[in-house]
Amino acid sequence: MSELPLQSTQPMLEAVNLTKRYEDGVLALDRVSFQVRAGEIFAMLGGNGAGKTTTINLFLNFIEPTEGEARINGIVTHLEPLKAKEQIAFVSENVMLYANFTAIQNLDFFARLGGQTHYTRDDYHNVLLRVGLAKEAHHKRLRGYSKGMRQKCGIAIAILKNAPAILLDEPTSGLDPKAGHDFIELLASLRAEGKAILMSTHDIFRAKEIADSVAIMNDGKIIMQRPAAALVDTDLEQLYMQYMAGRSSELVG
Ligand SMILES: Nc1ncnc2c1ncn2[C@@H]1O[C@H](COP(=O)(O)OP(=O)(O)OP(=O)(O)O)[C@@H](O)[C@H]1O
Ligand SMILES: [Mg+2]
Known part of the structure; x- marks a missing residue:
């Protein structure tokens, strides 16, 4: 990171004409x-198959773009994948963790895997409490966890990575209403720490609540993008439905 000091003018996450045609021809x-800057949350809305996960996977370099670039802190992901990965933490919809390990053991395993050997047991307990996992669950094996509890554990691992950018693919999908609410507050606190956050979600209300910028995707394209300030007096669900009905040309603004 020392080679690439964060400048407020440089976006932390940037998609530039990002294009993906899968091998079977699907565009x-x-x-x-x-662009997503440090201290900003960018939310992608859109129907099934709109291209949200594809966008996130391109930033993670799980797949390569056919055209264009995904940049993280100025690093082009498909040209310097290892360097780019250092800058990013990821929470997927289906967090892959070790079922036979406890939460603490999972945190310790993944932290060490990422070269973070300085964390103490207290650090692990604290981050698990921060994501809303009660103390009595910390030493339980993950095979007994609910989906939402596993998700929280995944978020804790992402926080421990302490990367400047965080990517989340439908992070609230497994969370109960209270956990969903708490999660939004957690995202706000990560934003306050200066993280750049890119998330996909089907939750229009939470997107409006938390995002600094909202994009609606359809058929691989961004068909609407607005800063949150421009949505304050807008019924985002209604706007979304209008765009999905293809009546965007009738809309003002
Ligand atoms: N590995 C793949 N090979 C071929 N086509 C794919 C592949 N992954 C996704 N697609 C196609 O790319 C398009 C975008 O899919 P993507 O998973 O990015 O959508 P999404 O917005 O994340 O949808 P959802 O809301 O259902 O998660 C869809 O048409 C999908 O069928
Ligand atoms: Mg998806």
């Missing part, structure tokens, strides 16, 4: 461009 992403 999943079509010249998508956006």
Whole structure:
């Protein structure tokens, strides 16, 4: 990171004409461009198959773009994948963790895997409490966890990585209403620490509540993007439905 000091003018996450045509010919992403700065949350809304996960997977370099670039702190992900990965923490919808390990053991395993050997047991307990996992669960094996509890554990691992950018694919999908609410507060606190956050979600209300910028994707394209300030007096669900009905040309603003 020392080679690439964070400048407030440089976006932490940037999609530049990002395009993905899968091997079978499906054009999943079509010249998508956006920027997310440090201390900002960017939410992608859109129907099934709109291209949200594809966008996230391109930033993670799980797949390579057919055209365009995904940049993390100025690093082009498909050109310098290892360097780019250092800058990013990821929470997927289906967090992959070790079922036979306890939460503490999972945290310790993944922290060490990422070269973070300085964390103490107290650090692990504290981060698990921060994501809303009660103390009595910390020493339980994950095979007995609910989906939402596993998700929280995954978020704790992402926080421990302490990367400047955080990517989340439908992070609230497994969470109960209270956990969903708490999660939004957690995201706000990560934003306050200066993280750049890119998330996909089907939850329009939470997107409006938390995001600094909201994009609606359809058929591989961003069909609407607005800063949260421009949505304050807008019924985002209604706007979403209008865009999905293809009546965007009738909309003002
Ligand atoms: N590995 C793949 N091979 C071929 N086509 C794919 C692959 N992954 C996704 N697609 C296609 O790319 C398009 C975008 O899919 P993507 O998973 O990015 O959508 P999404 O917005 O995340 O949808 P959802 O809300 O259901 O998660 C879809 O048409 C999908 O069928
Ligand atoms: Mg998806």
